[in-house]
Amino acid sequence: MKSLSIKIGVFLIIFFCIAYASSAMDKGRPYYEKKGYVLWGINTEEKVIALTFDDGPHSVYTPQILDLLEEYDAKATFFVIGERALTYPDLILQIGYGGHEIANHTYTHPYKITPEELKEELKKTNEIIYDITGTYPLYYRPVGGTYNDRIINTAVQNGYKVVMWSWHQDTEDWKTPGVKKIVSRVVSGAKPGDIVLFHDAGGDRSQTVKALEEILPELKKQGYKFVTVSELLEINNLSIKK
Ligand SMILES: [Zn+2]
Numbered sequence: 001m002k003s004l005s006i007k008i009g010v011f012l013i014i015f016f017c018i019a020y021a022s023s024a025m026d027k028g029r030p031y032y033e034k035k036g037y038v039l040w041g042i043n044t045e046e047k048v049i050a051l052t053f054d055d056g057p058h059s060v061y062t063p064q065i066l067d068l069l070e071e072y073d074a075k076a077t078f079f080v081i082g083e084r085a086l087t088y089p090d091l092i093l094q095i096g097y098g099g100h101e102i103a104n105h106t107y108t109h110p111y112k113i114t115p116e117e118l119k120e121e122l123k124k125t126n127e128i129i130y131d132i133t134g135t136y137p138l139y140y141r142p143v144g145g146t147y148n149d150r151i152i153n154t155a156v157q158n159g160y161k162v163v164m165w166s167w168h169q170d171t172e173d174w175k176t177p178g179v180k181k182i183v184s185r186v187v188s189g190a191k192p193g194d195i196v197l198f199h200d201a202g203g204d205r206s207q208t209v210k211a212l213e214e215i216l217p218e219l220k221k222q223g224y225k226f227v228t229v230s231e232l233l234e235i236n237n238l239s240i241k242k
Contacts, residue, residue: 026149037156038147039229041166042193042236047224050195050232051076052165054105054141057084057091058201064209065200066098072216074226076100079141079163082107082125084201085132092132101228102129103139103163111143115154122158139163139229163229165197173208174199182211187218193232 032038041050051069056062057080069076078095080102085092095102106113107121107128122140130136140160142151147162155162168189171182186196198208216226227235 032152032162036161037152038162038164039195039233040164041169041195042232044193044235046235047192047222048227048232048235049190049192049219049224050229051198051226052079052103052141052163052195052229053077053198053200054079055084055109055202056080056200057088057095058205059088059091061200061205061209062088062091063094065212066094066100068209068212068216069100069226070098072220072226074216074220075228075231076226077103077139077163077229078200079103079105079139080125080129081105081109081201082121082128085125085128089132092129096133096135101139101230102133102135102137103141103229104129104137104160105141106143109143111146113143113151115150118151118154119158122155122160161233163195165195166193169194169196171196171198171208171211173205173211174202176204176207179207179210179214182207183214183218186211186215190219190222190224192224193235195229195232 029038029040033040051074053065053076056078078100080092082104092102104122104125106118107124110117110121113121126136138161140155141163145164152162169186171185173182199205200208
């Protein structure tokens with residue numbers, strides 16, 4: 001009898017440990033993808049690719065990138081930092097006039113953030129972008145791509161979809177790895193429905209610009225169309241209503 005109650009006791013302890021551990025663990029990609037809360041790319045056979053640019057706008061590199069995008073009839077999504085948008089409203093307008101999408105990458109680009117702070121940063125940035133363009137951004141990309149349940153829940157509860165990128169399409173251009181490396185990563189990895197991560201600010205982005213000079217014509221030649229995140233979502237009827 002005694003050994004049975006010990007066994008039950010041990011069983012209960014193990015059970016509660018597992019229950020606690022799984023509740024403390026963040027939900028993974030399949031959960032968030034199914035719910036439609038987070039996007040890493042889409043499954044499609046249509047030759048579409050979403051180019052995304054983080055950390056801008058930048059007075060030198062953003063206009064250079066916009067010129068290139070126009071030359072190749074490419075649309076992209078810019079995840080801008082609120083305080084930079086405030087400094088460069090003309091660049092925000094220029095991005096919008098080019099038919100590109102503007103999205104939210106927080107106000108001060110903090111690497112550590114509480115849900116309360118995130119809510120404030122998102123709101124502040126969205127208001128700035130609305131004041132400049134008359135449109136509220138729908139998408140948010142976490143700084144450094146770092147997320148957890150609380151961050152995602154905060155974003156979703158405040159009406160945003162979280163947009164990451166296709167893991168094989170992280171150009172790591174912020175490390176200035178050389179034009180060749182950036183080009184080969186994007187071109188050799190390219191597949192329909194990809195989201196590519198670039199940066200148009202945060203350091204010397206001349207390699208990013210030079211790489212785009214090669215990436216855009218090459219993928220266009222292969223039959224790819226460059227679309228915004230919203231256009232990408234519409235292909236699979238995943239667009240969010242607001
Ligand atoms: Zn960033």
